Amino acid sequence: MIASFFPNGWQHYLAGGLFIGAGVALLYVATGRLAGMSSVFTSSWSYVSSRVAFRQPRWLASRAWRLQLALGLVLGAALWWLLLGPAEPLATGVPAWRLALGGLVAGFGARLAGGCTSGHGICGMGSLKLPSLLAVLTFMATGFLTAMALGALGVAP
Structure with a gap:
């Protein structure tokens, strides 16, 4: 049974x-900060964009450590x-336009939810935050319903 999953x-x-759990726990214990990736993305844009959304004090004040976190993730990978080499082939059969569309929808959803799956799912739920539990339940339900609807329409990855 487990082999099929x-x-x-x-x-x-x-x-x-x-x-991942050890990393986010260490960050939280050492600094009291949560490691959500959509916040890293937003604060990193404050380096190159003058738009008001990216120039908020909370993004400007946290962008240095968030950029270090992002660089650490990239360098670690x-x-x-x-x-060790790649665990699996680096190719996918999913067309690039569908990957881009999925990224845009997920990014919009992350901003709408006030955080992404890593921020809410790993850090928020790990620190027992009710809004994070609600966000993760919404992410999962939306993902399941979308997968079922696309499967019923015959749209496969």
Whole structure:
């Protein structure tokens, strides 16, 4: 039964989850800050954009550590890839326009929800925040319904 859900094994998912959990717990314990990626994205735009949305004091005050967090994630993934190689092929059969459309919809949803799945799902729920629980339930329900609707329409990845 478990093999059908995890045809490539489950151990690397467990290891990744433990590393992510340890990283966000360390950030929270050491600084009291939450590590949501949509906030990292927004605060990073404050370096190059003069739009009011990106020039808010909360983004300007936190952009240095958030950019360091983003660079650490990218460098950590690059190091993993260089040392161990890619776990799976780096290609997908999904057309680029669908990936871009999905990214835009997910990005809009993250801003509408006041955070993304990593911020609400990992950090917010980990610190027992009710709005994060509601956001994650909404993310999951929307994802399930969308997948079911597209499957019923015959649209496969």
